Amino acid sequence: ATQKPDRMAWVSHLTAIRDDKDQKAFAEVFGHFAPRVKAFLMKSGASPDLAEEVAQEVMATLWRKAHMFDPTKASVSTWVFTIARNRRIDILRKQRRPEPEDLPWGPEAEPDQEDVLALQQESEQLGVALAALPEKQRDLIVKAYYGDLTHSEIAEQTGLPLGTIKSRIRLALERLRHQLK
């Protein structure tokens, strides 16, 4: 049961949800992500009941907004994280979250498979790099994402290995920009 489908498989699941309203694909996505979203929210301070309720909302949003998912910009994990984070800000912090202006291009119906593969591999490598960090450093990053560090506390952490966990996603973005011109 711990056999993890790779990121490209999640991307095709999202396509199946978008194009065919495929409930079987959705069940698999739910089975993997809902328990992680729930855990993420509980660690961020939500009660188990609230966390489960919000996890359901997050997964429903994934279904509804499947057409907004762009595999040249994010892996499914990243996308689910941003949905969960936004709900957390909404519900736990009762704050509005200003989002950057959209890029002048939206998700294409059929994105270039090479771009998709490159971005998905980058995301995978970043996950591997994070897992390979010494425990102390990884803990700090994890704490920051669970809301246990303020931005000034993050700034004080000189030991944060931000360089090593950064990927080449910016190159992927530059390539996209370039192709558009």
Added chain:
Amino acid sequence: MNEIKHHLTDALLMAYSAGTLPEGFNLVVATHISMCDECRARMMEFDTVGGAVMDAETPANVSDESFAATLELIAKDDTALHEPVAETPARNGLFPSPLQDYVGGDLDAVKWRRVGGGVRQAILKTDKSASVRLLHIPAGVAVPDHGHRGTELTLVLQGAFRDESDRFATGDIEVATDELDHQPVAEEGMDCICLAATDAPLRFNSWIPKIAQPFLRI
């Protein structure tokens, strides 16, 4: 647009991605990212880190009814599916869209108030964890000399200013902490318009702004 030289720090981007910044800071960060591809790409990296953190989490137990409940939720509000994908409007005017959301329009919608010396400001409504304002500084005019108790973010939307640390032009962001005392001066030639947020009141070094401080809500 000229090349942006001063960018967001890793700490700010990471906290923005984690969703733990004060709302006023989020607004400045989102506005800078709207103007800056480099920081947008860095934000995407930090979002990817967030995804990896969530993915590495030990899964919690989700009840057996949860999947059915989610399908019900979807069936209840399936209307969103049929909404056309919102076209991103081409940006018109000076302000990127997150800022326009808070102002309720572009530059001509700003309700300026004079704060002395020809400088005008407009405070934008956010939660109390930070205060955020637009500043209009006439060309050649200086903002009162001050220090900072917390963090101050200043994003240039039009024109340029100089202070003790450097020159900041359109798109640049200055991240000032309690170590910096400065007196920003708008460059000659064009009025400078900035978006500035602080999470603690400023420390003014002369007595007139100190008296005015409660009125200016700086």
